[in-house]
Amino acid sequence: MREMVKGGNIGLAALSEDAGSVIVSLSWSSASGDGDADVSVLLLGAGGKVRDDADFFFYNNPAAADGSVQLLGKTPTADGSEDRISLDLTAAPPDVERIVVAASRYGGACFGDLDDLRVTLADRTGETLLGFSADGAGTERAFIFGELYRRGEEWKFRAVGQGYRSGLAGLATDFGIEVDEGDEGDEHASAAESASGHAPASERATPPLEATSAGDPPAPAPPLQEPSAPARDLGRAPADHGRALAAPPGPPPRRHGGPRTAKKKVTLPDVPRRSLAENDFWREARLFPVPPLRSDREREMRATSVLLAVMAQVPEFGRRLTAAFGAPAGRMQTFVEVSLPFGDAPRRPDGVVRVERAGRLWTALIETKTNGNPLKSAQVQDYMDIAARRGYEAVVTLSNDVALEGSPLVDVKVDGRRKHKVALWHLSWAEVAHQAHMLIRHEGVGEATHAWLLHELLHYLQHENSGCHGFQNMGPAWVPVRNGIDTETLVQGDRRAVEVVESWERLIRQVCLRLGGALGQKVLPVQRAKRGTDPHSRRAALADRLCEEGRLTAELRIDGAPGILTIIADLRTGKLRTSVEIPVPDHGYPLNWAKRLVRRLSDAPADVHVEALVAGRRGPRGTLERLRPEPAGILPQDGARITGFRLSLFKGMGSTRGNAESGFIRSVDDAVDRFHAGVVTHLA
Known part of the structure; x- marks a missing residue:
């Protein structure tokens, strides 16, 4: 470089x-x-x-x-x-x-x-x-x-x-x-x-x-x-x-001409149309039906075909997914189950994407996995070798897993003697759903038919039979680490703690994708490590903290939110805490701040926990149910200076490692959704 x-x-x-x-x-x-x-x-x-x-x-x-x-x-x-x-x-x-x-x-x-x-x-x-x-x-x-x-x-x-x-x-x-x-x-x-x-x-x-x-x-x-x-x-x-507590949301800025006005595009409303069915047993016809599939292979074939077909027919969507891989803008055509010669037996990648521009072709081989099936290094290695020999530009892996920087999902060897270089990229099903959601709910596409196609794709991906539900398993280290924390036998340096930290990071990135797609806003994890820190060293340090404190912590930055949303999973108590800190104005009276806060949270859940932030010590705290009749109950009795308020919700943590109703992943999703809808939206 x-x-x-x-x-x-x-x-x-x-x-x-x-x-x-x-x-x-x-x-x-x-x-x-x-x-x-x-x-x-x-x-x-x-x-x-x-x-x-x-x-x-x-x-x-x-x-x-x-x-x-x-x-x-x-x-x-x-x-x-x-x-x-x-x-x-x-x-x-x-x-x-x-x-x-x-x-x-x-x-x-x-x-x-x-x-x-x-x-x-x-x-x-x-x-x-x-x-x-x-x-x-x-x-x-x-x-x-x-x-x-x-x-x-x-x-x-x-x-x-x-x-x-x-x-x-x-x-x-x-x-x-x-x-x-x-x-x-x-x-x-x-x-x-x-x-x-x-x-x-x-x-x-x-x-x-x-x-x-x-x-x-x-x-x-x-x-x-x-x-x-x-x-x-x-x-x-x-x-x-970020907004101070005293600054109520003002009217949106008046829109003018020039570059502000984008071409009107088609989006779909969040509220579905009234059904004409006589009863709930009538099932609406779908473009991509999802009957019970007999094997993972059938799921992979169908998911690949559905996705690639929509990419080819909806230019905005296809371009959005391939631009990040270095593909040019041009006419896109997609294929499935292509047989390519390789040694004694041909190989069949799940799909092929080709983009033509000015007489030149850009080609990527696609390898797909659904459910919790892992990518196989040997299989991806074969596709990398085929792509290099045939002059293709990329191999793209697609699965429910989320790639992390410094922790590749598959290990492949690149022959440095070859003049032609092949890029290896990874795409998660959660990111596919996020991009489709952003287009049809918020940013829009050029034609109503394209919006409908993306809607049908989303319905397919979110169906329980598709196998494309995103990251859904905390991994085999989850239960031993939980048990080790409970019995106080987990020690620093345990590799299993690092695996749990990696799974937590994958989950948080998926939470950001899902929440960002629903809101139409940028939602990103906040990491406070010094820039240039080795990702392995950073995760090892977090794993040591997990062993010592028994807690997993994450912070999310949401456009339009008054502060950073914090998620804490306490494995010792089995509780999830979601919270946000709100600064107070530079001027004014603490009682007015407390009254204004309670008014803004008039429709928030009664069990929202409010804590006054006081420098050097813990401040007064209480639930909204207690503070609504008497907001002054959150103020320090000795008149100590308040720097802000922390709002929190607590929820029981799922115990199993998967995505079932009782699973940890589902409980994190539910906790974030409830806190954002019940608290953050009243503050923005």
Whole structure:
């Protein structure tokens, strides 16, 4: 991997022969674990401006029609998350000269509050080609990490690292996007800015860079514009906007023209239509029926065929799943049960995906597992060898398991002597369901028929006979570890504790996918390990804590939530605790805070546990049932200063390792759903 310095540039062809399609990843960290930002991409033509507003890609315009740009969203990593962008450089229009990759923050937050600002670029095989760590960020609310630009027939990357105090609106305006300013002026804008529309030169966050290679264009200068409209008017709530208790939710920002207005797409309502059946015994006809299947092999064949057929017929869905694997945008065709020669006997992968663009083919072999069946290393190894010999680009494994960084589901050997590289990717059934849910419930697809197809796919995946229910078993180490904690015989360094920690991490990632799909929001696990920490070392440390404390802990960051949602599974007491901490305002009276909190939770469950957070000691606590007639009961009698309130719900923990009604996995799902619906929604 080539490590870049600010202002440095390099040709992608010098780093990889497979750089026609790349994945750009932006990452950062924060001490609190809840700092976040939103990525954006701009396609620039001659003169360093966009050709039109459609060349601006951000949360309200996440994909280009030609497939050249697609925002893939955030994915968990060992020490936080990465926001990924798929760029198909072969599909970029010829009059696009530069592709700018940036990010923005909101609500007064700036990039100086984040640590480890970093951008990496990987080729279609997933191999990281270059990285750039941006230092010195301060009050900037938008930040250009880097850009790709044409130099003759070649694409090059430049590490930029320049900031914008004016946020996303300023970044967009500076590159030619027409942003409606709305009625509300920026209270920080000076008279000179109001008159000229530009901020003075002293407002530049960083000085312009000069090119480091002869003949290359200079790096872009920071913006001069400081538009009067706040960046939040660009269309949705920010990614990192915790609310203090005293700030009631205000009206949504008024929507205007320009890049805010996305093309209307088809979504399906959450409430089903009234049934015309005479009684409950009438079963609605389904496109993908799920009768009792006789074997796992039949389940795998049917699940593969159903999924690949929908991918080929719903372009938005197929592109969303394959873009993360480096596939180009183009005509997709899918196949099942293909026989491919291999030694003495042919091999039959469960499926094949082919994408054609400009006369070139991208091909991936698919290996599917359902229920709790594990992937087989020897089988996947054969497909990797076949793909390498036939010039295919990828092998994709699909199962109910969730891949973790640093813990591959299968071990394969790659022959480094082969010039052609094959990428190995994994997809979980939970992620497939998440992407389908996001499209038909929240983001929309182009046609009503496509929405119906995705609805039928979801119905199939969620049916008890499909075998595609996602992660559903805590593993063979679960019962011995629980027993060891109960008898106090589990010691640090026990490998079984690490296995339980890995299963817990898989479960939490699946909870995030399921909850995010239901809400239409980003839901990600928060990991407070220092960036760059080895994932094996991090899990080993968590396993030692499990042995010592007998508890599994996870934190979830949910867009729009007032704080981090914490989940604690206490294996000693058999209790699950879900909680959130709410800060109090800088001004006001504690009694008013307590009354306001109780009013906002008027429809919350009576058994919600409320605790006042007092520095240095435990504060007063009680249930909502007790506090509703007398909110002052949550205040310290000695007048100690309150920093916030912690709201919690407790629930019995499932005992078995599986996904049955009495299982641990089901109990975690139920606890998170009840807490979010009963508590968090009343606070947002």
